[in-house]
Amino acid sequence: xxxxxxxxxxxxxxxxxxxxxxxxxxxxxxxxxxxxxxxxxxxxxxxxxxxxxxxxxxxxxxxxxxxxxxxxxxxxxxxxxxxxxxxxxxxxxxxxxxxxxxxxxxxxxxxxxxxxxxxxxxxxxxxxxxxxxxxxxxxxxxxxxxxxxxxxxxxxxxxxxxxxxxxxxxxxxxxxxxxxxxxxxxxxxxxxxxxxxxxxxxxxxxxxxxxxxxxxxxxxxxxxxxxxxxxxxxxxxxxxxxxxxxxxxxxxxxxxxxxxxxxxxxxxxxxxxxxxxxxxxxxxxxxxxxxxxxxxxxxxxxxxxxxxxxxxxxxxxxxxxxxxxxxxxxxxxxxxxxxxxxxxxxxxxxxxxxxxxxxxxxxxxxxxxxxxxxxxxxxxxxxxxxxxxxxxxxxxxxxxxxxxxxxxxxxxxxxxxxxxxx
Amino acid sequence: xxxxxxxxxxxxxxxxxxxxxxxxxxxxxxxxxxxxxxxxxxxxxxxxxxxxxxxxxxxxxxxxxxxxxxxxxxxxxxxxxxxxxxxxxxxxxxxxxxxxxxxxxxxxxxxxxxxxxxxxxxxxxxxxxxxxxxxxxxxxxxxxxxxxxxxxxxxxxxxxxxxxxxxxxxxxxxxxxxxxxxxxxxxxxxxxxxxxxxxxxxxxxxxxxxxxxxxxxxxxxxxxxxxxxxxxxxxxxxxxxxxxxxxxxxxxxxxxxxxxxxxxxxxxxxxxxxxxxxxxxxxxxxxxxxxxxxxxxxxxxxxxxxxxxxxxxxxxxxxxxxxxxxxxxxxxxxxxxxxxxxxxxxxxxxxxxxxxxxxxxxxxxxxxxxxxxxx
Numbered sequence: 001x002x003x004x005x006x007x008x009x010x011x012x013x014x015x016x017x018x019x020x021x022x023x024x025x026x027x028x029x030x031x032x033x034x035x036x037x038x039x040x041x042x043x044x045x046x047x048x049x050x051x052x053x054x055x056x057x058x059x060x061x062x063x064x065x066x067x068x069x070x071x072x073x074x075x076x077x078x079x080x081x082x083x084x085x086x087x088x089x090x091x092x093x094x095x096x097x098x099x100x101x102x103x104x105x106x107x108x109x110x111x112x113x114x115x116x117x118x119x120x121x122x123x124x125x126x127x128x129x130x131x132x133x134x135x136x137x138x139x140x141x142x143x144x145x146x147x148x149x150x151x152x153x154x155x156x157x158x159x160x161x162x163x164x165x166x167x168x169x170x171x172x173x174x175x176x177x178x179x180x181x182x183x184x185x186x187x188x189x190x191x192x193x194x195x196x197x198x199x200x201x202x203x204x205x206x207x208x209x210x211x212x213x214x215x216x217x218x219x220x221x222x223x224x225x226x227x228x229x230x231x232x233x234x235x236x237x238x239x240x241x242x243x244x245x246x247x248x249x250x251x252x253x254x255x256x257x258x259x260x261x262x263x264x265x266x267x268x269x270x271x272x273x274x275x276x277x278x279x280x281x282x283x284x285x286x287x288x289x290x291x292x293x294x295x296x297x298x299x300x301x302x303x304x305x306x307x308x309x310x311x312x313x314x315x316x317x318x319x320x321x322x323x324x325x326x327x328x329x330x331x332x333x334x335x336x337x338x339x340x341x342x343x344x345x346x347x348x349x350x351x352x353x354x355x356x357x358x359x360x361x362x363x364x365x366x367x368x369x370x371x372x373x374x375x376x377x378x379x380x381x382x383x384x385x386x387x388x389x390x391x392x393x394x395x396x397x398x399x400x401x402x403x404x405x406x407x408x409x410x411x412x413x414x415x416x417x418x419x420x421x422x
Numbered sequence: 423x424x425x426x427x428x429x430x431x432x433x434x435x436x437x438x439x440x441x442x443x444x445x446x447x448x449x450x451x452x453x454x455x456x457x458x459x460x461x462x463x464x465x466x467x468x469x470x471x472x473x474x475x476x477x478x479x480x481x482x483x484x485x486x487x488x489x490x491x492x493x494x495x496x497x498x499x500x501x502x503x504x505x506x507x508x509x510x511x512x513x514x515x516x517x518x519x520x521x522x523x524x525x526x527x528x529x530x531x532x533x534x535x536x537x538x539x540x541x542x543x544x545x546x547x548x549x550x551x552x553x554x555x556x557x558x559x560x561x562x563x564x565x566x567x568x569x570x571x572x573x574x575x576x577x578x579x580x581x582x583x584x585x586x587x588x589x590x591x592x593x594x595x596x597x598x599x600x601x602x603x604x605x606x607x608x609x610x611x612x613x614x615x616x617x618x619x620x621x622x623x624x625x626x627x628x629x630x631x632x633x634x635x636x637x638x639x640x641x642x643x644x645x646x647x648x649x650x651x652x653x654x655x656x657x658x659x660x661x662x663x664x665x666x667x668x669x670x671x672x673x674x675x676x677x678x679x680x681x682x683x684x685x686x687x688x689x690x691x692x693x694x695x696x697x698x699x700x701x702x703x704x705x706x707x708x709x710x711x712x713x714x715x716x717x718x719x720x721x722x723x724x725x726x727x728x729x730x731x732x733x734x735x736x737x738x739x740x741x742x743x744x745x746x747x748x749x750x751x752x753x754x755x756x757x758x759x760x761x762x763x764x765x766x767x768x769x770x771x772x773x774x775x776x777x778x779x780x781x782x783x784x785x786x787x788x789x790x791x792x793x794x795x796x797x
Contacts, residue, residue, distance in 0.1 A: 030547040033444045033504070033742055033782060034564070039602060039617070043554040291615045293606070345610055362613040412553055412612070420566075420600030420619050421653070421660060422450045422541075422699045422740075 039414050041293060044286075048409035051279035052398045054261040054268075055330045058275045061139055062247030064388040065210040066113055068271070069127070069252070071193040072200030076271055076307050076391050077255040079193075080205055081132060081144060082108065082214045083248060085186040085236040087177075091220045091229050100181050100220040103174040108189055110168045110214040113204035113389065120161040123196040127203075128156040129170045132190035138237060141253040148192050168203065177218060186236065187216070200307070204389045208233055208249045258306060258393055264401040265302055268315055269351075269384030270393030275333045277320075278407065280378035286411055287378075288370050294412035295365035296358045297380070299396040300405045301349065307391045309352030314339075314385030315394050316346045317359045319367075324377050336381045342367065346385065351392045358410075365411070444509065444545045445502040446747045446776045446784040450703045450740025451570060451598075451695060452541030455517040456710070460494055460792030464755020464770035465714025466732020468684040471642030471672035472633065475794065477520060478670065479631035479644035480588025483530040483578030486522045490796045492534070494518040500786040515540060518792075520574075530578045539739065540569040541598050559607040564600075570623045571596035586633040588644075594625035594651055594665050625651030627665040638677035645669035648691075653698050663698040666705070666739075667691040680718035680726060687711040692739035706746055708737035714753070722758075730755035730770065738776065745778040755790075766794035 067080040090097045108129060131152040137143050155171040172189070180187040195201045206212030216231040233249040257271040266276040278297070286292070297317065319342055322335035339346060342363030349357065361380060368378050386392060397405035447453045458467050459475035470478050474485040475492050496515045501508055520534020544565045551558045576590035598621040606612035631644030648665030670688025692705030714732025721727070731754045738747040755770035769791055776784040 030444050030545065033446065033449070033502070034545060034547060039562075039604060041551055041553050041558065291617065292613070293604075293615055294612050296611070343613065360611050362611075366613065412558075414604075414615060414617070417617075418660075419602060419617065420598065420621055422703045 039417055039419060041412050042290075042415055043410070043412045045298070045408050045410045046283070047399075047406065048280045048282050048411075049278050049399055049407040050281035051277070052266050052407060053277050053329060054266045054274050055277060055333050056260065056270075056272050056274040058273060058330065058333050058383075059388060060334065061253075062249075062251045063209060064207055064252060066389040067205040067207055067250060067252045068389050068391070069191055069193045069203040069205055070200070070271065070391055071125075071195045071202075072256075072307055072391070073198070074256060076200070076257060078252050078257075078271060079145065079148065079255060080110075080191040080214075080250065080252050081188065082110075082191070082233050082250045083186070083188045083235040084180075084216050084231055084233055085188075086234050087181050087184075087187055087216075087231060088229060089181055089184070091218075091226070093221055093223060093226055098221075100178070100218075102220065102222060103178040103181070104219040104222050104226070106172040106174050106177040106219070107169050107217045108172055108191075108214055109217055110170075110191070111206035111212045112164075112166055112168060113206070120164060121195060121201040122161065122199050124158050124160050125164070125196075125201055125203075126156055126158040126194040127168050127170050128192045128194060129154040129172055130190040130192065131176060131188065133186060133188040138188075139248065139251070141255065144190065144253050145255045148190055154189065168205070172216070177216075181218075181220075189216075202308075202390055209247065213250060252388065258391075261395070264398055265395045266382070266398045267304075267393055267395045268382045269313055269387050269390070271307075271391045273384070273387040274393075275336075275387070276382040276396070277329050277333055278380045278382070280380070280409060282365070282368060282378055282409070282411075286413055287365075287368050290413040290415050292362055292365045292369070292411060292413045294410070295360070295362040296410040297361050298408045298410055299357050299359065300401075300407075301354050301357050302395040302397050302405075303354045304351040304393050304395045306393070307351070310350050311390065311392050312348050312350040313390060313392045313394065314346040315349050315357075315359075316383055316385055317344045317361050317364075318381040318383060319344065319364050320377070320379045320381050324374050332379065333381050333383075336383070339385070349394050351394055357396070444547070445500065445511075445543075446742050446778055446782060447500070447738060447749070447786070448541055448543050449738070449742045449747065450539075450699060450705065452539035454690070454739055455496070455515060455537045455540055457518065457536040457538070457572065459492070459518060460755065460768035460770050460790040461716065461728075461730070461757055463772060463788075463790045464730030464732065464753055464757070464768065465682075465684060465716050466712035466734035466751065466753045467710065468686045468712040468714035468732050468734075469672060469674065469682060469716060470686050470688070470712075471631070471644055471670055472640050472674055472682070472684065474522070475518070475520075475792065477518065477532075477534050477536050477572070477574050477576070477590075479633065479642050480532075480574075480576035480590040480629060481578055481586040481631035481633040481644065482642060483522060483532050483576055483588055484528075484580045484586040484633070486530050486532075486578075487524060488796050489521070489523045490794050491521045492519065492792065492794045494790065494792045496788055496790045498786050498788040500784060502782065502784045504782040513542060515542075528580045532574070532576045532578070535571050535573045538570045538572045538594065538596075541566050542568060558612065560612075561605050561607075563603040563605075565603075566598055566600055568598040568621075569596050570594060572627075574629070576629070584635045586635070588631045588633075590629040590631075590646075592627035592629060592646065592665070594623055594627060597622045619655055621660070622654050622656075623651065624654065625649060625665045638675060639673060640676050640682070641671070641673045643669075643671045648694055651695070651698065661698045663696060664694040666694045670710075678717070680728075681716060683715040683717075685711075685713045690739065695739075704741060705739050706737055706741055708739060710734070710736035712736075716757075725758050725760075728755075728757040730757070742778045742782070743780045745780050747776055747778045749774050749776045751775070764796045766792075766796075768792040768794075
């Protein structure tokens with residue numbers, strides 16, 4: 001009795017293992033023979049933005065992927081700081097380690113972002129270097145800016161527009177370098193851009209964060225055969241806090257920047273760089289019970305005519321990855337996804353333009369489905385693709401603006417349907 | 423316990439494949455494969471009431487003299503023609519699987535599963551919707567996997583040599599896994615989506631049959647009485663109806679050695695399924711009539727080659743766009759045994775033409791392979 005039953009079961013199991021197959025029917029007989037049709041879409045536009053605000057100073061100091069060295073007169077001025085808190089005391093000559101007793105020449109060599117090569121100044125520009133070491137608050141802009149004075153001048157170099165290539169090289173006072181080497185003191189260099197009157201210009205310089213740092217090049221011998229020493233930036237302060245000190249190997253400070261954004265505007269980019277935060281209040285009957293196929297964040301751009309009015313930059317909508325337990329908005333805006341995550345697409349906008357802009361965020365909105373706010377907050381960040389690199393600032397009207405200008409959310413969704421029953 | 427395991431296994435075994443939605447044959451809840459074995463298919467179904475491997479007439483089980491397991495595979499190659507052109511598709515089905523076990527000299531027990539209505543299909547078609555003034559171009563892929571299956575536990579009894587009786591208990595089970603994927607031409611703005619749901623069937627029925635044997639004729643008569651049938655998604659009932667009643671009769675001339683020439687007709691009350699689907703889907707009570715022969719052909723060694731042929735005319739259970747769908751088919755088949763009769767193999771080829779008065783037609787080649795193993 002048992003044996004045939006086992007045999008029968010085996011045969012049934014074998015059949016189960018063989019998948020049925022079906023080729024795709026191209027549907028030429030539809031709709032005649034297709035009683036089931038496509039599911040209908042519904043569309044709605046709602047005032048779903050519950051909170052929107054602008055947070056300046058992001059990314060935080062030292063986290064920039066490029067250093068923005070700008071000079072636009074009284075409108076805008078930024079400077080770059082590069083720290084060499086440890087300098088070598090020896091060099092190799094003829095295969096033998098030798099103590100440094102003389103410095104023949106010294107330069108700071110800073111790579112430039114390639115994109116800048118496409119945009120040249122209209123007149124000569126000068127990059128000046130200053131000794132900005134201080135024992136006081138060493139990351140405060142006002143303190144550091146005051147150190148760019150003649151008695152701390154280290155050197156400069158003037159570039160004609162056509163001579164500006166992929167790096168900026170500024171000669172540095174050899175006496176100062178030798179002093180730092182012999183005394184073991186740290187060496188911190190501030191860079192300042194000077195342009196012709198009325199001619200603003202921006203340099204995008206490489207950083208340690210991006211793997212393209214400025215280098216201090218020292219030739220520590222009068223022998224022409226001596227090879228230069230290339231010293232990478234390093235920061236030792238705050239001491240014993242590597243997580244904080246390492247990013248400060250190079251950073252930018254703002255001497256003159258944009259005014260804080262007014263309440264009726266949310267802004268991205270600019271100087272100091274800022275990011276926008278939005279929290280949505282999506283009706284639960286849409287968020288939980290439907291399938292969203294399109295979610296367009298409709299923002300009305302407000303023209304910003306301060307700096308680089310026509311220089312377009314990408315504006316990215318980004319998912320915020322911070323856990324809901326992180327309630328500080330500035331902290332949340334530092335934990336954002338990479339551009340393109342969840343299929344969120346960017347827009348290429350010029351600061352001086354205006355009009356309604358549509359950011360497609362369906363990929364993000366879908367993650368909110370059936371998730372409580374404690375698990376998946378309905379939040380979004382906006383940031384400039386050139387933040388802390390270019391001064392362009394893109395402004396949008398906020399929820400504090402006139403009703404017709406406020407942010408809205410356009411949702412196209414598939415309602416719950418009773419599909420599948422013939 | 424063992425019986426429960428067997429039932430579960432049979433339920434799993436036969437999701438049954440089927441035809442595409444954009445065709446005549448799988449309207450409504452699907453295509454009726456007929457519940458015939460490959461041998462019966464070779465005769466156009468004419469031997470259906472007399473064939474022990476077709477789970478139709480439980481009385482025919484008594485022809486089985488030894489324990490066996492039977493499996494059937496049926497690929498179908500189909501062309502649907504409409505004013506917009508032709509679609510050629512193929513599908514593979516496993517319409518019948520069962521086992522039988524003689525008990526004593528007069529009883530045979532059987533457990534098997536067969537496809538009652540096979541709805542497996544995949545169709546892709548473009549559509550356009552206007553959403554708040556925007557024209558949205560999209561493509562829809564509509565996929566259905568699964569079937570309404572008939573799991574039968576049956577017994578056949580031979581009280582006297584000329585009379586055979588049988589009864590069967592049926593569990594109507596199975597599911598339809600529905601999957602709709604809509605993708606959009608503008609992938610930057612719109613995100614495609616897939617929605618799925620599983621429709622489950624649960625019902626019961628009972629059947630009985632009789633077979634009378636004379637020197638030159640055999641006659642079989644069977645009927646199925648449907649019980650309630652429920653359509654549900656998870657634990658939510660969506661509709662209820664009754665399992666269609668059915669009756670059928672075959673008569674065969676057996677005066678030629680090892681041969682049968684038969685005719686059959688049957689009636690299925692498909693309209694009983696009316697309450698299960700949407701109001702627009704109506705079952706059609708249908709006749710299924712066939713004539714065919716299963717003749718002993720040439721011998722190859724000690725092996726007899728059976729040659730079969732038949733013609734079948736039936737109405738399919740569900741109307742297409744309100745019009746009845748008629749199917750006419752011719753069939754031919756072969757059968758023989760291997761391994762000292764421990765393995766029986768059958769093959770049938772069927773050419774079907776399906777039509778309705780709506781300007782669309784369908785033609786199909788169906789190949790049927792049946793394997794019987796006597797362990």
